Amino acid sequence: VNEEAQLERGYRRLLACYPSTFRRAHEEELLAVLLESAREGQRHPGVADAANLLCHALRLRIAPPRRRSTHGVPWAVRLMLLTAFLNLVAFAVVVSTEDAVSAAAFRGATSPIAQPPGGLVVLRFVRPHLPVLIHNLVVFARIAAPIAVVGWLVLAWAAARGRRWGRIGTVAMFVLTLLGLLVAVVAGHAAAYAAADLIAVSAVCLSALATTALILSASSRADNGPATSPRP
């Protein structure tokens, strides 16, 4: 009995290396298994068991398992498809408002009255170049929007398959969409961008934000199976 008490103390010292959440959940049963597996008259934890416990304790401390639910993944996939659709809408809006935007940019560049009183200082320098700048932006948007549509469709496929790179891709797409919104806002501030463009890009951005939040909180641990069935 004395030997078992000594062995128990030894194991408890090793178990103290585990994170507290793990100890609350498993310390007593883990200790029971360790003591049950012990040799008759054993006083000290075995070297192999001690190394095993320390190794797993260290691993749990360095990389605690993420308690994620997989329920968000189907919704994230739906949101990605929505984002792709909104990108398509934004593309249509940019194309249909192209003439109005170019005309507004031209007016803004030539008319001194159009200068907004509290406008960004940088815009005063940019203003004369607005027509060219806006034209380039529109051309860029015409190219970028269809690429973004394809990108979101690919990400939706990746998320549905539980691919890990889909998460990184989603974050990258969100950052790019956010940059697009910032550019649109700055251009809109120069009173050259149509309101429809801003609304369309904002909608894409909001949808991308929701998708990113959802995919980051949901699990994609499954590496080669459907995301709804995690494979450890």
Next chain:
Amino acid sequence: MQEPTFMILTALASGSQHGYGIINDVSGISGGRVKLRAGTLYSALDRLSADGLVEVDREEIVDSRLRRYYRLTAGGSDCLAREAARMRATAGVALTRLEARSGKAGT
């Protein structure tokens, strides 16, 4: 899926077991090849519970020590079935190729 995980799920496929029972069962299933250590077992059980593949069946106190029994969930059962089917398919390919190879060597 790593081998210890597969073995733990296989051990639980026949019914609920406690930690020490799983260790002995896994040793028996693998013909003594896989010796699970307690640290490995509980890391795996902790992860499998978090993933919803196993769950606590019941608890007992034996000799004033906690004994917790685990069982497979429906998700765990599906996951094990998929993995076993995948392993069987892979093993089938290996055997077929080995047969073809020995057939070639024989001629």
